[in-house]
Amino acid sequence: MKRVLTIQDISCLGKCSLTIALPVISALGSETVILPTAVLSTHTMFKNFTVKDLSDQIEPIAAHWKSEDVHFDAIYTGYLGTVEQIDQIKELIQTFKTDATTVIIDPVMADNGKLYPAFDMDYVKKNAGLCASADIIVPNITEAAFMTGMEYKEEYDEAYIKEMLSRLNELGAKISVLTGVSLEAGKTGVMGYDSTTGEYYVYQNDKVPATYHGTGDLFSSTCVGEIMKGMDWKNAMRIAADYTAHTIEVTLSNPKKPWYGVDFEATIPMLLSMK
Numbered sequence: 001m002k003r004v005l006t007i008q009d010i011s012c013l014g015k016c017s018l019t020i021a022l023p024v025i026s027a028l029g030s031e032t033v034i035l036p037t038a039v040l041s042t043h044t045m046f047k048n049f050t051v052k053d054l055s056d057q058i059e060p061i062a063a064h065w066k067s068e069d070v071h072f073d074a075i076y077t078g079y080l081g082t083v084e085q086i087d088q089i090k091e092l093i094q095t096f097k098t099d100a101t102t103v104i105i106d107p108v109m110a111d112n113g114k115l116y117p118a119f120d121m122d123y124v125k126k127n128a129g130l131c132a133s134a135d136i137i138v139p140n141i142t143e144a145a146f147m148t149g150m151e152y153k154e155e156y157d158e159a160y161i162k163e164m165l166s167r168l169n170e171l172g173a174k175i176s177v178l179t180g181v182s183l184e185a186g187k188t189g190v191m192g193y194d195s196t197t198g199e200y201y202v203y204q205n206d207k208v209p210a211t212y213h214g215t216g217d218l219f220s221s222t223c224v225g226e227i228m229k230g231m232d233w234k235n236a237m238r239i240a241a242d243y244t245a246h247t248i249e250v251t252l253s254n255p256k257k258p259w260y261g262v263d264f265e266a267t268i269p270m271l272l273s274m275k
């Protein structure tokens with residue numbers, strides 16, 4: 001069985017980060033090892049959330065794993081807490097990465113043109129630096145605009161996305177994938193660039209008219225799980241995009257949906273049959 005290490009926060013209530021990554025990657029058949037970077041009462045779209053930073057646990061946990069000779073087939077990072085923590089995670093990746101480890105970095109920090117409440121431009125710069133450690137990065141357009149210094153646009157064409165991919169590529173990952181890319185009215189999806197082959201990949205599905213918290217984490221966790229199942233990155237992105245869109249649709253049709261996240265629990269059975 002493949003073993004994935006995922007490093008992100010625990011938002012106790014909120015359906016995001018580890019409370020999505022752990023069930024989704026496990027359901028897709030990989031052992032999922034977690035490294036919680038912080039414990040929050042909820043994700044940061046709630047008011048008055050509590051936060052306990054766990055940075056002081058990272059080094060002792062990593063040292064223990066090293067002494068147990070633990071190996072990971074993938075290391076997947078999401079929402080991290082602080083600039084200092086990103087340095088710790090970079091070091092951890094260097095310690096555990098081998099030729100057989102796929103490093104997937106989702107530089108979670110922003111959406112809809114804005115940084116999340118906890119972050120500033122120093123954090124953006126650090127996250128851009130972390131991308132150099134990755135095989136695959138999966139920022140959304142807002143995160144990519146912050147990391148590349150490009151203007152954030154709501155209306156754009158393929159040339160804008162290609163320019164963004166080219167600048168993301170300069171951050172140093174092998175494959176850069178932009179999420180939330182809409183190249184036609186009524187559509188959304190992904191566009192990626194593989195610097196090892198010079199190949200682009202575009203996948204567009206029907207846009208569901210709603211945005212929900214945690215859908216980026218659902219997308220990335222699905223990609224990780226599918227890549228561990230042996231899918232190439234392009235098919236993993238396609239399945240993750242379709243699965244995320246389907247989950248938003250199912251959530252929309254639930255009259256008792258919570259406002260803070262998607263009903264991925266209801267759609268996991270369908271994910272397991274997707275090809």
Ligand code: PXL
Nearest residue numbers: 011016017043044045079214
């Ligand atoms: O879904 C991304 C995410 C993860 N973790 C925390 C968040 C967010 C987005 O706001 O607040 C704590």
